[in-house]
Amino acid sequence: MGGQDNNYLNTGKYQGILSWILSTDHKRIGVLYLVSVLSFFLSGVILGFLMRLELIAPGQTIVTAQTYNSLFTLHGIIMIFFFIIPGITASFGNFFLPIMIGARDVAFPRLNLLSWWLYIIAAVIALSTIFLPGGPPDGGWTFYPPYSIKSTTNISVAAAAAFVVGFSSILTGLNFVTTIHRLRAPGMKWMRMPLFPWTLYATSWVQILATPVLAITVLLLILERSLGIGFFDPAKGGDPIMFQHLFWIYSHPAVYIMILPAMGVISEIIPVFSRKSIFGYKAIVISTLSIAAVGYLVWGHHMFTSGMSDTARMIFSFFTFFVAVPSGIKVFNWISTMYKGSISLAPPMVFALFFIFLFSIGGLTGLANSSVAVNIHIHDTYFIVSHFHYVMFGGTGFAFFAALHYWYPKICGKMYNETLATVAGVIMFVGFNILYFPQFLLGWQGMPRRYYDYPAEFTTGNVISTVGSWILIAGILLMVFNLLRSLFSGKTADNNVWGGTTLEWQISSPPPVENFHEIPVIDGPPYRRKPEQ
Amino acid sequence: MERAAAADINAANHRDYAGAKLGMWIFLFTELLFFGGLFLLYAVYRSKYLAEFQNAATELNITIGAINTLILITSSLTMALSLSALKSGKKGHSLLFQALTIIFASAFLVVKYFEWTAKFSHGIWPGSPELTSQGEIIFYSLYFVMTGLHGLHVIIGIVAFAIILAMTNKNIINEGDYIKLENGGLYWHLVDIIWIYLFPLIYLIQ
Numbered sequence A: 001m002g003g004q005d006n007n008y009l010n011t012g013k014y015q016g017i018l019s020w021i022l023s024t025d026h027k028r029i030g031v032l033y034l035v036s037v038l039s040f041f042l043s044g045v046i047l048g049f050l051m052r053l054e055l056i057a058p059g060q061t062i063v064t065a066q067t068y069n070s071l072f073t074l075h076g077i078i079m080i081f082f083f084i085i086p087g088i089t090a091s092f093g094n095f096f097l098p099i100m101i102g103a104r105d106v107a108f109p110r111l112n113l114l115s116w117w118l119y120i121i122a123a124v125i126a127l128s129t130i131f132l133p134g135g136p137p138d139g140g141w142t143f144y145p146p147y148s149i150k151s152t153t154n155i156s157v158a159a160a161a162a163f164v165v166g167f168s169s170i171l172t173g174l175n176f177v178t179t180i181h182r183l184r185a186p187g188m189k190w191m192r193m194p195l196f197p198w199t200l201y202a203t204s205w206v207q208i209l210a211t212p213v214l215a216i217t218v219l220l221l222i223l224e225r226s227l228g229i230g231f232f233d234p235a236k237g238g239d240p241i242m243f244q245h246l247f248w249i250y251s252h253p254a255v256y257i258m259i260l261p262a263m264g265v266i267s268e269i270i271p272v273f274s275r276k277s278i279f280g281y282k283a284i285v286i287s288t289l290s291i292a293a294v295g296y297l298v299w300g301h302h303m304f305t306s307g308m309s310d311t312a313r314m315i316f317s318f319f320t321f322f323v324a325v326p327s328g329i330k331v332f333n334w335i336s337t338m339y340k341g342s343i344s345l346a347p348p349m350v351f352a353l354f355f356i357f358l359f360s361i362g363g364l365t366g367l368a369n370s371s372v373a374v375n376i377h378i379h380d381t382y383f384i385v386s387h388f389h390y391v392m393f394g395g396t397g398f399a400f401f402a403a404l405h406y407w408y409p410k411i412c413g414k415m416y417n418e419t420l421a422t423v424a425g426v427i428m429f430v431g432f433n434i435l436y437f438p439q440f441l442l443g444w445q446g447m448p449r450r451y452y453d454y455p456a457e458f459t460t461g462n463v464i465s466t467v468g469s470w471i472l473i474a475g476i477l478l479m480v481f482n483l484l485r486s487l488f489s490g491k492t493a494d495n496n497v498w499g500g501t502t503l504e505w506q507i508s509s510p511p512p513v514e515n516f517h518e519i520p521v522i523d524g525p526p527y528r529r530k531p532e533q
Numbered sequence B: 001m002e003r004a005a006a007a008d009i010n011a012a013n014h015r016d017y018a019g020a021k022l023g024m025w026i027f028l029f030t031e032l033l034f035f036g037g038l039f040l041l042y043a044v045y046r047s048k049y050l051a052e053f054q055n056a057a058t059e060l061n062i063t064i065g066a067i068n069t070l071i072l073i074t075s076s077l078t079m080a081l082s083l084s085a086l087k088s089g090k091k092g093h094s095l096l097f098q099a100l101t102i103i104f105a106s107a108f109l110v111v112k113y114f115e116w117t118a119k120f121s122h123g124i125w126p127g128s129p130e131l132t133s134q135g136e137i138i139f140y141s142l143y144f145v146m147t148g149l150h151g152l153h154v155i156i157g158i159v160a161f162a163i164i165l166a167m168t169n170k171n172i173i174n175e176g177d178y179i180k181l182e183n184g185g186l187y188w189h190l191v192d193i194i195w196i197y198l199f200p201l202i203y204l205i206q
């Protein structure tokens, strides 16, 4: 591909596909993750498309109730465990973390490859449920008992997949924390580290400290189903609510695993395309760390209607409001960075702006959810479905696409068609809002989630929503087409296409095998601009 | 100074002891949180079924538990001795202590095996019809799951030490490069510490 001799794409220990799947080069592993994660995203999208098609009219349209149950469960499992959690961290994180801190690789390159393999094994396990007798899991990606104990579908297999992918996630976190502690280039003090590595640092800690709780939870679920240990079975003295607690002790911090790296990406992109240094570097760092910390104390807000004392509900509600503050701080920082900047609306920036818009809607409706009284009204309705798609898809998903367009020239050494990329982005943005905004209204009117059917009065909203999904998917396909085509016919990209200031833009595109011929010495903050730039 | 050292490490192909140890410690954190989920369940259910827990615990054999505690602590000692022997260049001693550690670890499992089979023959296993009260069911499930997962970690430890032993024998682990042995030791002490908590929680407090 790229023109430079001796870059990571044309130099490898093995030949052909082996040179990828056995490589310990963090850049190749990053690309492996990127391709895998994108494939799972597209498969999840197909499932989402099928569900929306079912919901275009009341009654049974294309699938049975049981198939619909499996569809949303598989869609949830794939999107959460195989797209959004590893998403930015394992792909762009793997590729750019070492480069941005001036290192030649991560601390444990072989462990890094093992993470990817575990991820793939987990994916195979998860997808095997479709073909095994018993059928794909139903009951949702949250595996709530008592239903998940009783269901005869392959819930244990799916839970085992979650266990294995969790292991992969822990290893990535462990690797990144050690890398950041040990391998920063000379002179790169903590407060000189770019913001993307900072968010990866916070994310990695959350991965390390939260994922084991998921591991034990799904393990106990498997034991519950196979041996009947009774921890979550009321007939045997257990308590299903304990499952919910353990599950959300992981899974709420996990939403910060999803969003923090996205915020890191946006913090890289906004200053580059505003031609300014980032506004309030320290505030972003501190808010990143505090989101990671306070994020542990809010899991109860998923369970306001499950049975909890009023005191507990008030405390969880308070912390949930509180955790919104650091996210708000970041939004203000990004806006202030743009203020009086010389803004260029290149595709990465367009996606970043869409992120800010969609994430703000998701975040603000999150505040509505976190007040107990409102929550009881909208719990388990389409308001929630809309809310989490706005945060996860509109937020992290769009940040992922922003990162893809921002770093594509660096990774591939090729440039894509910018106009087409922007057009695709705009189509996606429009489609996204047509798809999900009506769901806020439907949910507010009381349409419950996880049903293949609905009363006729909800028809209009659902039709609009389904049409939105078509527009959105058209945009996604256009984006993927544009990027794939440029692999073959794109122009060769300059080393610093966007005029970025961080280290990855100081080396050639695609980067050389060892990243740096000489380890750089850092003598200032990451986003400092020389006057002529 | 420290940073310059880090850069050297970069060049010298990732031979970073402090880094390897940091990674190991982080892994140990994850183990603690893993068992933490079980300790949480234990705390909740103990407060819910206090009388039944106290009653069920009297069924367990404190002597056997104590013997196993002793075995495990001794194995941690031999583990530590093998490391210091290697550090001072006594490869033979180190190998001997490593072998002893494996033997103690296996002895622990043998005792555990007899303890479990004795329970089974009394009709006690998860889901057994002879367990009547809900508190009893939960207590014994906790007993089997907690000691079972701990036992699994002991097995993993034995496998790890077998590999470490072979590597020491072939001088891959040696006086100047003993990080794998040291990390194996850290893991083993963790397995030990978890047992130190399990023993009183399950056997002693009644």
Ligand code: HEM
Pocket (backbone or CB within 6 Å): A044, A045, A048, A049, A051, A052, A072, A073, A075, A076, A077, A079, A080, A083, A084, A139, A140, A141, A142, A385, A389, A392, A393, A397, A448, A449, A450, A451, A469, A472, A473
């Ligand atoms: C074109 C894209 C997508 C479409 C059309 C779509 C559509 C849907 C639909 C129809 C549901 C089921 C709602 C219900 O019956 O309760 C759903 C659930 C869900 N979606 Fe998506 N979705 C898309 C993308 C995503 C993405 C990118 C993510 C994550 C990053 C995501 C995460 C989830 C989750 C976690 C659930 C809940 C599953 C459950 O209830 O267990 N979706 N989605």
